[in-house]
Amino acid sequence: MRLFRRQAISVALAFSTALGLTPVFAVMLELQPDNPANAPSAAPYASIAVNNELQDVVTLLKQGERKEAKLQLARFLARHPQDPRATEVAGLIFMEEKNWKMAIVSFRRVLSVNPAQTSARSKLGVSLLMDGQRQEGAAELQRVVSINKADGMARRYLGWLAETQGDTKAALGHYTEAIGDPRFGAGMMSEFHVLTAKLFNQTQQYDKTIKLLAPLIGKADSSRTGRGGELVLASAYLEQGDKAAAARLIRSLEKTLPSVNPDLRLAQAALFKLEKDYPKARERLQAIIKENPAYSRLASLQLSEVYVLEGNRKQAIGVLESLVSKAEKKDLSPLLARLTALQFDRGSPADAIKTLKEHSVQNPSVKYLLAEAQARNHQYAVALRTVNELLAESPQFAGAHYLAAMLYIHENKPSEAEAGFLQAVKLIPAFVDAWVELGDLYISANALPKAESTLQKALEANPDNPTLLFKLASILDQSGKTAQANSAYRRIVEKMPNHAPALQKLALNLSTDSSTLSEAQKLAERAYALAQNEPSIQDTYGWVLVQSGDLKKGTPLLEAAVKAAQHHREHLSSHDESDDHSHESNNLAEGNAYYHLGVAYMKGGKYAEGAAYLNRALHSGVDSGTRTQIASLLK
Template identity: 25%
Template sequence: MKSHPAKRCLATLALVSMLTAPVVVTAASVDEYLAEAKEFVQKGEIKAAVIQLKNALQEDPTNVQARVMLGSLYLRGGDGPAAAKEFGRARDLGAAEKLWLPGYARALMLQGQFDAVLKEVTAEGDLDNKQRAELIALRGNANLATGQIEEAQGEYDKALALDRGNPMARLGKAQILLSQRQEEQALEQLNKVLLEHPAHVESRLARGDLMRRLRRLDDALVDYKRAIDESPRNARAYIGQALVHIAQRDVDNAKKDLEVLHTIAADLPAVNYLQALVSFQEGDYDRASDELQALLRVTPSSLQAQLMYGVVSYARNEFTIADEYLSRVLSSNPNNPQIAKLVGAARIKLRDPQRAVKALAPVVSEATRDAQLLALLGTAYLQTGENSKGAALIERAVELDPEQAMLRTQLAVGKIASGDTAAAIDQLESAVALGQDVVQADVLLVLSYLNKKEFDKAIAASEGLEERMSDSPIPFNLTGLAYLAQSNFTEAKQRFERALEKDPKFLVAHMNLARLGLLTNDPGAAKKAYEDVLAKDAKHIGAMMGLAALAQSANDAEQAEAWLRRANDANPQALQPKVVLAELYLRRNEGLKATNLLSGLPAEQAELPAVLRLRGMAQLQSGDYSSAIHTLRTLTEQQPKSMEAWFQLARAQAASNDLAAARESFAKATELDPEYKVPVVWVGLGELELRDRRYDAALELAQTLKEKFPQRVFGYDLEAAAYRGQGNTERATEALEAAIAIEGDTRRVNLLASAYVATGDNDKAVEVLQDWLDKHPTDGATWANLGVFQQQVGDTTGALLAYENAIKHGQANSVILNNMAWLYLQKRDKRAEEYATRAYQMASDSPEIIDTYGWVLFQTGKRNDGLAALQQALVIAPNNAEIALHVAEALHALNRDAEARPVLERILREHAGSAIEKDARALLGKLRG
């Protein structure tokens, strides 16, 4: 190796001095400089390598290899402009695209020149597939950076088509999925990258960030550590690792991360921010405040810094400053409940409950499940004198989580990622203890005792509160609730009435009087209490829902629906009336009404599991299978461990004839029932197997059901249906007999009778039905079935008696009436016309019913009317040979043989070999002329 250029220069000067004569210095060859540069790169001495490459270019400015190597080293050091300059000169020197273009594209990306990437970078030159894929993926990144999501997706897909393992493209797709909140799909893409390219640092960091977002902190730590192993001076990796350590309350290791960051990226604002978080976590609020003030001088518009400074100021009891900075953050994120909690708490501390309500109320809805948020808003309302609102919210808070509502936990600061303000604001975790003075702690204490069923303690605490808050209705209402829980109704009523004496507008006490009425079986008192509420608040949901429930319990479905509709109309933004009303419609098989009711909900309501479940079932019931599948699949994504969600999705998929998908969903539902506690799921799978004619699989499942539910009928029903499908009537009959022995009902008894008929044992069929009817004489459906069997064996009298009983017990359908008309006609009984007419009036579009009606009219002397009806039936069913024969017979009887002949000839031509052919041929022989 040549000596270092500086040493060569000294040696030359020494030689000049010694000889005192001019000398021409021979420069080292370009190849030697390049070789030395490569050796320095291998040793990690990048600066020395850059010097040697510059020396080489001084010797030969046209050396492409030196230009490309120097550009790569600049790129490696993050110097985008210098890298772009060197790659551009390599291009101008005529270098092949594969040498300069990938580096040039990366240099432009590093500078944020995304438009230049899209204009100047193509993948059409002399490149192999991997290089082309890399350039296309870079174009995808440029599109993504400029917000052109579809174009980016297209570029990534093109890149993967050329090189299925291209890590940049997969990382880009993952970033798109993350922006769309599809974390699981993004994780799948990142896993694929790291499976094939475990050393891909960018993907490793992206997965670490995602793990941190998903609160899988140990997994995130693994990725950050691996990224540091691959890239020891990567600031982003240390920032991520520090955030994990902070989230784990591991201050010591977080400090170690900061020590490294101070040496490699001390100027990054994120480093100062992390230092403030660590100081805060150590309880050194003064130092944290100093750090944040310094940070805000550099980045005054940073929401992260403003948020943290507001939190620190709150911790230092500087509530005016806290309110100022936290309000700025809230104005940029007006729908964020965590920030609203902080602002509300600061304003309550400042004794400004009106402004606290202004911050908190917009983020509280019927669907809110945050006990702290409800308790804060409830307290603010109590301090403004709105007792009913405040008490109701605090009660909701305690029902959700009494410990959280007491604010014994802490409230609110972020797991904040460097440079990702949206994630910082969205992902808040505990950090600031609000203190009991922020909420109505004594009220919460009583409610907490009630929630724990410690009623004596609740009474003692609330009676003490009655003395301290003698002008407030709240404590008297709480004492009443405690007595109510102990079934001491007299004391409860007195306390609720005392509460109303303190504040006649305190609707909570009226509602509790309604509860009292329900518990004492006095619906009149409950109704009066609800009406008293509505007299003061005509839109009160609870009162209207209560009146709807009272109507329902009185079997007044019309009045129940009217109250539910009124509640919904009066409170169009409320969810509860819609949900209960939708359930009512579903029970009445009015799926379309339920679907319409649940459409157009705001996003936060529309995506609730309870709403998705009802909407999916309504869409299924109304026949909109594709929508039902979409809705129920969303439900399974939200609740992957919900057996009912998978079951309902399977039903929708089966209804749309996607049996393979239905089977997969049923499989997931049954996996969630390993102990066989929900038979309907297994029965649903069995019905799917029957529908798909997989009778052996159905029989196997039937055997399992018989073993798991030996005292239930499910397995025997499934077994009987499977054997029927296989045509094994004998085994089907045996299974039905076993099922009836466990649980006899109309359906099974009639199936068993049909099975006996199928084997030719009509007498046994009649016997089974008659035995059943002896015990269940009002079963109209079975009387009708018995009539059919008796009619088939020629027992006209028995059939007519059975049909009469069927009609008597609610089965007056057109088929029974039609059969009776035919039987009475055979007996020459004048009642034939009466029943034929009734059947015709019920089913005037049925050709069989019209045929009987016409034939009865014709046979009873009303020939012209009868023939007209018969001809009408033939027009509707021109291929029905029996109707055609009746028309021909009527025409012949009326001496209209010329019209009858073509009818008979058509029967012979189109129904040769049928049972009707013989009669048609005989009649044709009788025709005149």
């Protein structure tokens, strides 16, 4: 049964790690509001309207000279015991000392004199948060931003609080508002730019990270911010496969960071992995595991991926088993998703199911993985029973609704499947796989207008998501709305220049018109350079070359595509495809490959071979327009 669409390990992993990302870099501290040690420092945002004498105290605090700052403040208070500005500075010192209760007393005293003092109110909100009074603290911070939208301290902590609650959209809203704070300077990279870009990376919006940070490299408000920005931007380039851009940033970081810095080593390992220099990637990751315990889990995950890329699944499983044995409950789901996926790849479904059963009690995410594993092992009825038990216990688990819907497709119950997908995207509008499957469900029912409107709704919730844009473009193609489809493909290519499938589809569509044939060839060349072994790209590039008169170069590509299409059909015939609604589109792709090769042979004077392939195309499945063209050629 087809449960996976695009290289995500599983839905449970996706929602345990914020939409399925395993980023190159990660925030190492768990963001927990009840743990003040993990909170951001308030010092960078601690502005106070003070006179020159008190400004010296604030400056000393920012420089870490707390003892001298306290002495100067004590002298000032001896002369001006009722000065509210001094009381606010005292509260700031209490914050730095994490004496939250005394900080709260200080700021409330300031506000009793001047309730409109937003700088004191933002510090009060933070102190309340750190003292465990989450609701009260958040309320005070919300009052601040209702008055001053760009208040840096309030936005930083409201964003941090949103992140701890998994509300990425709200966190982004707070950080982007803070970017407008005039204290951070126009045209300068602040911590808020870096925080915003990190969240863009977490939600796979790498193009937005690049657009935000690339113009500000070398223009940071501090060296710390600059290094952070370079790391996050390098991560975006690495995720997009831009080795050259990532390498430039990593070389810059190597000049400013110690060679043993774990973030630098992670970046180097990711670059080596992209360059397929797996021994060097392993060397960096193993050094992190040995020397940086706080980074050990992340480095071990990356190491397991390197072993997989090297074909050493046994070693990768060993690394993951070690992580699972030491993992806390909250970390189990993504680890088990990876581990059991590898166990399946090695042909050991029984081991995967056994592993999951051991950890599934009172853990909804792991129970989801168990149901998924049972389905992958063709135990569909058992899987459906498991997932329905899970939904009875956790009705808000969007991934379980998705899996139930997939199982209902297998059971040929489209109404139940539709209800499951709709509930999944209602619970999590960013659930891209569920949107795509819902669209495919409508396509399989020949309800193309409904499929189109569904993908439009999906894009309203997830603007410019390349997966959703590509699916919408495919639906528009099937509906005969070629111009609109091309517009969608162009939007993808603008944001992701190396998106080979979009390049291929756009090239194929443009090849039908002599006025755009030159552009089609350039696009097809780009796609082929990115994925030379992909049959559909071989077919499109070969077809465009044939259309352009280059039979010598184009025909071998079309022959390779046909050979791959035949192999794919033979592979499908040996597997259960009754539940895979991509079967019809596979037939269509094979038919087009036969048609293109048939035309190429005829243009090259091989009429008998060409006619044979054109007839095969008719029997394999092509659209009505192509049928008409074949009939004309066979006259």
